[in-house]
Amino acid sequence: MISAENLPILVIIIPLISAIITPLVGRIHRSIGWLVALLATSLSFAYSLALIRSVMENGPISYWLGGWEPPWGIEYVVTPFNGLVLCVVSFITIVITLYARKSIEQDVSESKIPFFYSLYLLFFTGLMGIVITGDIFNLYVFIEISALSGYALVAMGRERDALIASYNYLILGTIGASFIVLGIGYLYMVTGTLNMADLSARLPELYDSTTVRSAFAFFMVGLSLKLALFPFHIWLPNVYTHSPSTVSALMAATSTKVSAYVLLRLMFTVYRPEFVLTVVPVTKILLVLAALAIIIGSVIALAQTNIKRMLAYSSVGQIGYIILGASIANQASMTGSLMHIFNHALMKGSLFMVVGAMVYRTGIVNIEDMRGMGKKMPFAMAAFTIGALSMIGFPFTVGFVSKWYLAVGALKADMWYFIPIILLSSLLTAVYFWRIVEAIYFREKSEKLAGLPSEPAEAPFGMTATTLFLSLLCIVFGIAAFIPTKVAAAAAKLLLGG
Amino acid sequence: MKEHIVIRTVSRLLIPFIQLFALYVIAHGDISPGGGFQGGVIIGASVILYVISFGMEDGRRRVSESISDFMNSAGVFLFAGIGVLCILAGGAYLEYTAFAGKAAHGEHAEHALHLASHLGIYGIEIGVGITVAAVMMTIFFETARHEDD
Amino acid sequence: MIELIIGKYNYWIYIALMMIGFYAMIAKENLIKKIIGMNIFQTAVILFYISMSKVRGGTAPIEWEHAVRYENPLPHVLMLTAIVVSVSTTAVALALVIRIYKAFGSIEEDKILEMKGDRTGKTPESVL
Numbered sequence: 094m095i096s097a098e099n100l101p102i103l104v105i106i107i108p109l110i111s112a113i114i115t116p117l118v119g120r121i122h123r124s125i126g127w128l129v130a131l132l133a134t135s136l137s138f139a140y141s142l143a144l145i146r147s148v149m150e151n152g153p154i155s156y157w158l159g160g161w162e163p164p165w166g167i168e169y170v171v172t173p174f175n176g177l178v179l180c181v182v183s184f185i186t187i188v189i190t191l192y193a194r195k196s197i198e199q200d201v202s203e204s205k206i207p208f209f210y211s212l213y214l215l216f217f218t219g220l221m222g223i224v225i226t227g228d229i230f231n232l233y234v235f236i237e238i239s240a241l242s243g244y245a246l247v248a249m250g251r252e253r254d255a256l257i258a259s260y261n262y263l264i265l266g267t268i269g270a271s272f273i274v275l276g277i278g279y280l281y282m283v284t285g286t287l288n289m290a291d292l293s294a295r296l297p298e299l300y301d302s303t304t305v306r307s308a309f310a311f312f313m314v315g316l317s318l319k320l321a322l323f324p325f326h327i328w329l330p331n332v333y334t335h336s337p338s339t340v341s342a343l344m345a346a347t348s349t350k351v352s353a354y355v356l357l358r359l360m361f362t363v364y365r366p367e368f369v370l371t372v373v374p375v376t377k378i379l380l381v382l383a384a385l386a387i388i389i390g391s392v393i394a395l396a397q398t399n400i401k402r403m404l405a406y407s408s409v410g411q412i413g414y415i416i417l418g419a420s421i422a423n424q425a426s427m428t429g430s431l432m433h434i435f436n437h438a439l440m441k442g443s444l445f446m447v448v449g450a451m452v453y454r455t456g457i458v459n460i461e462d463m464r465g466m467g468k469k470m471p472f473a474m475a476a477f478t479i480g481a482l483s484m485i486g487f488p489f490t491v492g493f494v495s496k497w498y499l500a501v502g503a504l505k506a507d508m509w510y511f512i513p514i515i516l517l518s519s520l521l522t523a524v525y526f527w528r529i530v531e532a533i534y535f536r537e538k539s540e541k542l543a544g545l546p547s548e549p550a551e552a553p554f555g556m557t558a559t560t561l562f563l564s565l566l567c568i569v570f571g572i573a574a575f576i577p578t579k580v581a582a583a584a585a586k587l588l589l590g591g
Numbered sequence: 592m593k594e595h596i597v598i599r600t601v602s603r604l605l606i607p608f609i610q611l612f613a614l615y616v617i618a619h620g621d622i623s624p625g626g627g628f629q630g631g632v633i634i635g636a637s638v639i640l641y642v643i644s645f646g647m648e649d650g651r652r653r654v655s656e657s658i659s660d661f662m663n664s665a666g667v668f669l670f671a672g673i674g675v676l677c678i679l680a681g682g683a684y685l686e687y688t689a690f691a692g693k694a695a696h697g698e699h700a701e702h703a704l705h706l707a708s709h710l711g712i713y714g715i716e717i718g719v720g721i722t723v724a725a726v727m728m729t730i731f732f733e734t735a736r737h738e739d740d
Numbered sequence: 741m742i743e744l745i746i747g748k749y750n751y752w753i754y755i756a757l758m759m760i761g762f763y764a765m766i767a768k769e770n771l772i773k774k775i776i777g778m779n780i781f782q783t784a785v786i787l788f789y790i791s792m793s794k795v796r797g798g799t800a801p802i803e804w805e806h807a808v809r810y811e812n813p814l815p816h817v818l819m820l821t822a823i824v825v826s827v828s829t830t831a832v833a834l835a836l837v838i839r840i841y842k843a844f845g846s847i848e849e850d851k852i853l854e855m856k857g858d859r860t861g862k863t864p865e866s867v868l
Binding site: 623626730733734 | 802820823824831834835838
């Protein structure tokens with residue numbers, strides 16, 4: 094409705110204003126909150142698509158807030174890298190908003206539903222703001238917006254353990270954010286500017302100073318806490334297990350990916366690739382940590398009995414893949430890492446949505462009690478099977494595409510020893526997912542499942558349809574992988590080229 | 592009952608001046624130290640002082656729940672609304688000088704731009720002050736309530 | 741050596757404050773003491789930024805005809821935002837602690853960890 098040059102700010106402002114209106118209009122009827130959320134996220138997604146189309150044709154877009162010229166003013170920059178993550182985040186949020194309508198009515202008491210959607214939209218605003226901003230202090234502000242709404246969203250879970258999980262997440266997340274702001278302070282002290290492009294131009298002559306290097310160290314630790322890179326992943330399993338199903342799906346699909354985006358942007362755009370590879374070779378440390386995350390995440394996931402906790406530890410491993418691709422730092426592996434940001438959002442989002450559908454109908458989260466679920470909820474379990482195949486890395490699914498690129502990148506960099514690690518973790522993934530697939534389809538119903546009434550069987554239409562939609566996208570983008578790969582390859586070239 | 596009289600009388604005398612000072616702090620936001628957040632906190636603190644001196648029910652009678660909920664949203668709406676108005680007037684988001692419009696090119700151009708800029712910042716500070724005051728009140732009321740569950 | 745300690749005393753102070761806050765966040769078991777530690781930690785970061793803005797021989801950044809040099813107002817502005825973030829985080833944390841107290845009956849971390857994993861979600865007998 095307003096001119097195209099204002100798109101970068103509209104992507105942020107529309108969810109923000111909707112988040113404010115929702116508690117006021119939500120008193121009229123409880124569905125209005127959901128409608129407002131759906132409208133806001135759809136508009137944001139449409140604008141992100143328009144932005145990325147414009148960026149792929151015409152080059153990067155820069156928007157000056159308040160009309161002040163950078164580096165004195167705050168600037169919003171859209172590049173292929175940004176645009177890809179914007180589209181992924183807004184798309185996943187639309188699908189989960191469609192899913193959330195029925196699922197939330199069971200998890201959250203009725204008077205609080207407008208507040209839930211308000212927090213949901215604030216969380217979404219924070220994520221979009223993190224991705225689109227070009228000013229490093231504005232980045233910290235948006236990180237804190239999304240983090241605070243995240244803590245409140247997690248605390249809305251049904252069990253009282255959700256409160257403890259949220260409190261631990263709050264303490265660890267605040268440590269991470271305070272380290273980030275310390276790093277920003279050090280960088281401001283030596284360069285005098287807060288704009289990312291300007292920092293990138295002024296830092297190369299200062300690479301020898303201790304201040305710049307300690308700023309980098311603070312950023313690494315702070316972002317790794319937000320990203321749940323091993324060994325900073327302590328908050329993740331409890332948060333994903335005890336929060337409402339919708340919130341688990343949303344956070345698993347988006348918040349860690351956006352933190353990975355920030356890490357990559359910092360490592361490769363603000364500090365140039367030569368700093369990260371030669372001056373302070375942090376990529377060597379990150380390679381070791383990523384490999385440990387991949388292996389240990391898969392091993393601990395084997396030992397779990399609660400399916401949400403198993404998926405959470407599996408997420409820890411998948412984050413290792415993203416960091417592995419970024420640390421090898423050649424074109425193929427970086428493409429694989431960026432593709433994995435998209436693919437893992439699809440896979441984990443659909444898996445958590447299946448678990449949410451299961452909890453909605455039967456309240457079961459224990460793997461032992463899931464025996465025979467294939468007869469009761471065939472569509473949801475079909476979606477689970479597709480998601481499981483994709484996580485293992487079956488050909489023609491998205492999981493295969495990103496693992497392929499990672500393996501090719503590892504070979505090209507003469508780091509062939511990572512290929513056995515990728516294969517080993519795929520094998521472990523196959524083991525713990527096959528355990529569940531076998532229990533669902535090939536066993537008799539457990540006592541808990543048999544004790545429930547047989548009608549209604551499948552989850553409500555909105556929940557099942559969106560879950561199946563995301564799972565089918567795992568196959569669609571596995572076969573037609575060239576569309577996101579083109580954008581990811583352009584983004585990778587931008588990151589590595591300097 | 593006697594010892595409450597001193598607190599109540601002093602509070603009754605001081606609260607209007609505290610709120611007046613808060614309005615002063617909000618109004619001087621753009622050219623001197625002060626601003627929306629600081630002024631809003633002072634207004635919130637004055638309401639908390641009133642509730643501490645006079646009791647929770649009396650405080651709730653004065654500032655009802657629907658008013659504080661409405662003020663929560665109204666302030667942020669004012670802030671974002673001014674930004675969107677700047678877009679509609681042809682400039683970037685929060686570019687207050689877009690309000691000057693045609694007057695920016697005639698004589699008194701400096702004046703017009705200055706006035707537009709000051710009015711924009713003034714509106715924003717008021718919005719921030721309203722929201723911060725409402726948030727402080729809401730947090731205090733919610734945490735100090737005696738739950739009966 | 742003396743120049744390192746006396747000349748840069750603002751950095752030493754902020755590091756000491758930050759470590760005190762950090763220690764309180766990690767080692768104390770009472771949930772409220774952890775929140776206080778978090779507050780001290782964030783206040784140390786704010787102190788660091790403000791000390792960065794001081795210029796020797798500078799006056800307050802308001803126009804004045806006798807001024808030779810002005811101090812840097814940007815870190816003050818940035819820290820207004822950081823103070824707001826700190827206040828909001830403390831508010832959310834305190835609200836969580838109130839609900840934890842109602843649900844678990846205690847705010848000592850070791851007692852809460854004993855009660856964790858109980859699936860009934862009801863308040864224990866000691867609170868009722």
